[in-house]
Amino acid sequence: MAIWLVADSAAAEIAIVLNSGEGTVSVVDMGARKERSRIPIGKEPHHLMATPDDKHLIVANAVSNNLVFLDPATGQVVKRIEKISDPYQIGYSPDRKYFVSASLRLNQTDIYEAETFNLLKRIPTPKAPSHIAFNAASSLTFITLQHTDQVAAIDLATQQIRWTIKVGPVPAGIWMTPDDRHLLVGLTGADGVEVIDWRKPAVVARIITGKGAHNFLAMGDKRHVLVTNRVENSVAIVDQQSLKVVEKFPVPGGPDCMELTRDGRELWVTSRWKRQLTVVDMASKKIVAQIPVGRSPHGVYFRGHAPRQ
Amino acid sequence: MNDIVAAFAALHGALFENAVLPALFALGLMDFSEPAFDATEFVLIGLIQIGAVYVLLRPLEAWFPAEPWADRKAVRVDVLYTFLHRIGLVPIAVYALLRPLVDGTDEMLRALGYIPPGVEDAIPALHDSPFLTFVVYLLVLDFADYWRHRLQHRWGLWWALHSLHHSQRQLSFWADDRNHLLDDVIEGLWFSAIAFMIGVGPEQFVAAVMLIRFVESLSHGNVRFGFGRWGERLLVSPRFHRTHHAIGVGHEGRRYGCNFATLLPLWDIVFGSANFSYRGMATGITDQLGGRDYGESFLAQQWLGLKRLAGRA
Numbered sequence: 001m002a003i004w005l006v007a008d009s010a011a012a013e014i015a016i017v018l019n020s021g022e023g024t025v026s027v028v029d030m031g032a033r034k035e036r037s038r039i040p041i042g043k044e045p046h047h048l049m050a051t052p053d054d055k056h057l058i059v060a061n062a063v064s065n066n067l068v069f070l071d072p073a074t075g076q077v078v079k080r081i082e083k084i085s086d087p088y089q090i091g092y093s094p095d096r097k098y099f100v101s102a103s104l105r106l107n108q109t110d111i112y113e114a115e116t117f118n119l120l121k122r123i124p125t126p127k128a129p130s131h132i133a134f135n136a137a138s139s140l141t142f143i144t145l146q147h148t149d150q151v152a153a154i155d156l157a158t159q160q161i162r163w164t165i166k167v168g169p170v171p172a173g174i175w176m177t178p179d180d181r182h183l184l185v186g187l188t189g190a191d192g193v194e195v196i197d198w199r200k201p202a203v204v205a206r207i208i209t210g211k212g213a214h215n216f217l218a219m220g221d222k223r224h225v226l227v228t229n230r231v232e233n234s235v236a237i238v239d240q241q242s243l244k245v246v247e248k249f250p251v252p253g254g255p256d257c258m259e260l261t262r263d264g265r266e267l268w269v270t271s272r273w274k275r276q277l278t279v280v281d282m283a284s285k286k287i288v289a290q291i292p293v294g295r296s297p298h299g300v301y302f303r304g305h306a307p308r309q
Numbered sequence: 310m311n312d313i314v315a316a317f318a319a320l321h322g323a324l325f326e327n328a329v330l331p332a333l334f335a336l337g338l339m340d341f342s343e344p345a346f347d348a349t350e351f352v353l354i355g356l357i358q359i360g361a362v363y364v365l366l367r368p369l370e371a372w373f374p375a376e377p378w379a380d381r382k383a384v385r386v387d388v389l390y391t392f393l394h395r396i397g398l399v400p401i402a403v404y405a406l407l408r409p410l411v412d413g414t415d416e417m418l419r420a421l422g423y424i425p426p427g428v429e430d431a432i433p434a435l436h437d438s439p440f441l442t443f444v445v446y447l448l449v450l451d452f453a454d455y456w457r458h459r460l461q462h463r464w465g466l467w468w469a470l471h472s473l474h475h476s477q478r479q480l481s482f483w484a485d486d487r488n489h490l491l492d493d494v495i496e497g498l499w500f501s502a503i504a505f506m507i508g509v510g511p512e513q514f515v516a517a518v519m520l521i522r523f524v525e526s527l528s529h530g531n532v533r534f535g536f537g538r539w540g541e542r543l544l545v546s547p548r549f550h551r552t553h554h555a556i557g558v559g560h561e562g563r564r565y566g567c568n569f570a571t572l573l574p575l576w577d578i579v580f581g582s583a584n585f586s587y588r589g590m591a592t593g594i595t596d597q598l599g600g601r602d603y604g605e606s607f608l609a610q611q612w613l614g615l616k617r618l619a620g621r622a
Contacts, residue, residue: 019510021347023439040439043427043510063510065424082430106416122420128340147340158412166580170339211334220433230342253322254330273322273330274313286600292315295512296346304464 015268015302016075017277017282018045018059019294025077026293028277030302032291039075041068044121047089047257048299052096052114057301060087061103067117072303081117091129097137098156098158102129102143105291109143109152111159121159123285125152131215135198142172142198144185151185151196163203167194167199173215177240178222178309181185184238186213186227193227195243209236220306229257229270237271249285251278251306257299260306270297317353321406325349347511348401350372354519355395361524366482368512375533375551375589379480387483394486395522403497427508439513446509446514446516447572453503453520454578455569457496462565469617472560478593480554485525489614498516524572533589541585542578544571548587555590556598562607581617 014036017026025041028034042061045068050057056069056078057230058087063138067081086103092114093100099114107126112119127147134141141163141282149169151164172304176183181197182204193213212231219226219237224246227236235255237247253271256280260267266278271290279289329349332341332542333546393399420427428436428445435442461471470492478483488496504514528550534550535541553559553568560566569583570576597603602622604610616622 007613023510023512040437043508043513052395062506064429080436085424103419105412106419107418110421115370124420124424175376188342189334189337212330212339231330231339254326273326275318275322295318 010128013141013302013304014075014118015073015277015299016048016057017270017293018299019275019296020044020046020298022108022294023064024076025070026277026297027290028293033279033291035274035291035293038294039077041077042066046090046298048301049090049092050301052092053304056247057147058090059299060084060090062086062088063141067148070182072301084112084117085122086252089130089156090128091141093134093138093141093156094136094240097138098141099131100134100141100143100250101155102132104128104130104146109141109154111141111156117293117296123154123159123161125154125161125248130171133174133176133183135176140198142176144174146170146172151183151201153198155200157226163201165196165203165248167196167203173213173227175216175218175225177225178218179240182240182243184216184225184227184240187217188212188214188230189279191229191232193238207238207243207245209245210234210248214255217260218309219260220262220264225269226258226260228258230256230272231247235267247285249280251280251287252290254280255275259300259302261302262269262304262306264306266301268300270300272298273294273299317357319348320507320585321353322436324353330605346406347515348397351394351400351515352397354515355397358519358523358526359391359395362523363481366527366530366532367376368383369371370481370531372384373532373534375531376479376549376591379533381479381481383477384483385478386585386605386607386610387487390486390488391483395557399486399490399493400518400547406494407497407501410498411505414439415505425505425508429508443513443516446504446507447520448502449507450500450509450517451570451572455500455580457499458571458616459582461492461579462560462569466494466618468560468565468574470495470614471593472617473614474602475554475560475594476597476610478597480529480531480551480592481528482530485522490611491618496547517585521571530571535587542574545572545574549585551592552584552587552590554592555588556595557591558584558590560594560601570622 013030024038027037029036043062043063048059057072057167060067069078086095087101088104089102098114101110109125110120111124130144130146140153151162152164155162168187171185171189173186185194192208197204200277209227210229210232214228214230217226236245253274255269258269269278271278278293281288461467461525470489473489528545532547535546604613
């Protein structure tokens with residue numbers, strides 16, 4: 001019995017949180033809702049994502065200029081790839097051919113060959129390239145330019161900027177709808193999300209979600225997407241077909257990145273200003289836990305997450 | 310300790326969320342929300358530091374003064390300097406001025422394919438130990454600061470600005486921020502260049518600055534104690550630094566002075582500028598005895614500094 005308990009404890013699901021303001025990763029026991037350990041990772045880890053085969057978790061350390069690969073089951077460091085310039089936000093193209101890194105501080109977007117991490121092109125993208133999305137065909141990557149209030153589309157094959165368009169103030173998160181038709185752009189300097197028909201390209205609608213709209217996460221039903229509102233301290237649920245907000249609930253402390261459990265029952269959100277991870281029960285929309293983590297928690301991930309669409 | 314950190318984090322978060330962030334949003338300045346979050350913390354720590362240093366050093370200055378004073382009028386202007394620095398006005402202005410320069414240089418280098426290395430590239434083991442990395446950064450920054458300070462005394466034009474700091478004849482724990490604003494910009498440039506070259510992360514840079522400031526407040530205190538024979542050689546003490554400010558000693562001889570170190574007297578020992586023979590001398594600059602005016606008010610001091618720089622005062 002004791003052995004079984006130990007084994008069960010060791011296999012407990014963990015959430016991994018990037019403490020961007022102190023260069024650590026918090027490994028959180030999801031069952032106990034408690035930080036299990038805090039591991040040094042590098043300078044300014046902001047965003048993370050799983051490798052396409054789901055074997056590793058990639059942490060992008062902006063100031064350390066590297067990518068750190070973690071074992072997503074334990075949070076232990078597996079390997080590092082150095083000389084990745086200022087990786088703030090990262091993403092794989094859907095066809096897994098390209099790895100894109102946005103360098104927010106240095107106004108550059110890097111396109112790498114995904115297999116080898118060989119740099120194909122460093123593209124000037126002023127100012128403050130922030131978040132990344134792709135079209136389904138993997139021909140274009142879309143980047144929000146936070147300080148010039150624009151979205152740029154880069155042709156992945158030629159590594160040239162195809163177009164830029166003006167959007168509202170301080171565009172941050174960017175999200176491609178599952179039908180590959182619209183880009184949603186979180187306007188952190190305004191009160192909602194702009195909808196871009198990227199084939200035109202043109203802004204075709206605006207959805208009021210709340211002040212400081214920032215980042216997106218799919219709910220896994222190919223229909224709804226969550227939006228954090230960093231100034232209003234709320235999360236909105238947007239119907240991607242009707243392009244309307246269907247529900248909104250409070251999440252304190254500057255909600256930023258999110259992760260939803262596979263069964264859709266709990267939403268885990270980094271509360272950036274409060275050094276906390278906030279857990280919301282999605283049936284009641286009530287906060288069920290606030291877990292202390294490190295300074296300025298940003299990206300969050302766990303293996304048992306909802307589908308990404 | 311965890312409770313203190315948690316209480317501070319709650320205060321920092323609440324202040325930012327309820328006052329700073331809504332103001333940024335209303336003013337259309339959300340581009341700066343993340344630097345503003347750090348700046349809010351910097352200001353809060355600065356204020357806490359002022360309180361802590363006052364509580365610790367003001368009684369010591371009253372009970373064990375190195376120099377007894379009839380009043381503390383001359384100290385008042387230094388209080389203004391301290392608040393201008395510690396509530397962030399000067400550092401934030403210097404940051405705003407220099408950040409585009411540093412980032413622009415970095416951007417240009419990377420466009421050419423060069424990524425500036427950090428100390429972890431030379432010592433990979435540091436990846437796993439932020440504390441050791443911090444110690445390495447602190448050593449490098451302190452070493453660089455020793456030479457910055459030494460050059461402030463060696464080069465006439467730089468001394469024209471830095472002499473403002475030395476013109477305080479009632480040296481107290483408030484005096485460490487008494488600097489010419491132009492000198493602050495040069496210091497910011499110096500530190501930014503060093504931090505850039507060794508790859509100091511922003512949070513470690515702030516921690517290093519806070520530690521250095523605390524020791525500097527202590528070392529400027531009007532208290533007559535040191536740290537003992539060996540302690541004096543490990544960390545800059547009020548006695549050690551008071552010798553640096555002493556008339557006829559601190560900016561004379563051995564090519565313009567002694568005891569330039571900020572944290573570690575080691576640099577003075579290694580480079581032959583250490584002077585452990587504290588004799589309770591008066592502080593100030595020799596030419597003040599001949600009547601040279603360095604100004605009493607903040608504005609007068611800043612103006613006279615510019616005139617000295619131009620060779621007209």
